[in-house]
Amino acid sequence: EPEVTQTPSHQVTQMGQEVILRCVPISNHLYFYWYRQILGQKVEFLVSFYNNEISEKSEIFDDQFSVERPDGSNFTLKIRSTNLEDSAMYFCASRVGPLWETQYFGPGTRLLVL
Amino acid sequence: LAKTTQPISMDSYEGQEVNITCSHNNIATNDYITWYQQFPSQGPRFIIQGYKTKVTNEVASLFIPADRKSSTLSLPRVSLSDTAVYYCLVGDGGNQGGKLIFGQGTELSVKP
Numbered sequence A: 001e002p003e004v005t006q007t008p009s010h011q012v013t014q015m016g017q018e019v020i021l022r023c024v025p026i027s028n029h030l031y032f033y034w035y036r037q038i039l040g041q042k043v044e045f046l047v048s049f050y051n052n053e054i055s056e057k058s059e060i061f062d063d064q065f066s067v068e069r070p071d072g073s074n075f076t077l078k079i080r081s082t083n084l085e086d087s088a089m090y091f092c093a094s095r096v097g098p099l100w101e102t103q104y105f106g107p108g109t110r111l112l113v114l
Numbered sequence B: 001l002a003k004t005t006q007p008i009s010m011d012s013y014e015g016q017e018v019n020i021t022c023s024h025n026n027i028a029t030n031d032y033i034t035w036y037q038q039f040p041s042q043g044p045r046f047i048i049q050g051y052k053t054k055v056t057n058e059v060a061s062l063f064i065p066a067d068r069k070s071s072t073l074s075l076p077r078v079s080l081s082d083t084a085v086y087y088c089l090v091g092d093g094g095n096q097g098g099k100l101i102f103g104q105g106t107e108l109s110v111k112p
Helices: none
Strands: A005-007 A010-013 A019-024 A031-037 A044-050 A053-057 A065-068 A075-079 A088-095 A109-113 B009-013 B018-023 B032-038 B045-050 B053-056 B061-064 B070-075 B084-091 B106-111
Touching (some): A005 A088, A019 A031, A019 A088, A019 A109, A044 A065, A044 A075, A075 A088, B009 B018, B018 B084, B018 B106, B045 B061
Parallel strands (some): A010 A109, B009 B106
Antiparallel strands (some): A019 A075, A031 A044, A031 A088, A044 A053, A065 A075, B032 B045
16 A cells, blocks of 8 residues: 655654755645644644645744645755744655545654754 | 544454444535554554545444544453543544544553
């Protein structure tokens, strides 16, 4: 069964450093998402991406965040200058079509900012 | 997106049937009801989706009354591996964004 993959599985970084989280969505999917989950809290929407542009972003997704689909397979989330509060699990998700269809989540990247 | 309310936690024993009810009083005509499961340190996983009446798949059943203001996820004969957080989501996702809004979910604990 096709699946969303994410790398790295874990990342430790120093405050103020840039991090890039990578995702490979399912190949025929057209809609891409990033979510995050701070330890012990609920899953929060960050950004959605379609047709090579951001469709929607949450208040969390400020100027420190950016997304990119540099080629036909990868979907990246960049945090320009990490803060301690950015420590969380980051999940990438994708879905195939525009209607209310299943979003498939990746296994996540656990980011720890020291 | 319609607000949902579900129990914070539930306990069960292996082999029992578990029913988790979600309230969504302001569900809109175009809204679907979707349930996700999340194991610790993993991404949410789609379980089942429905619009009205009853839907069944190899994992669960979803019961939706005629007024659609609530729904019940039914897990038959749970095992220890069903211990997870279960989320009820309501929305139409009809826009290009289609973001999912997760609540706190129901933490199901299955005991031997």
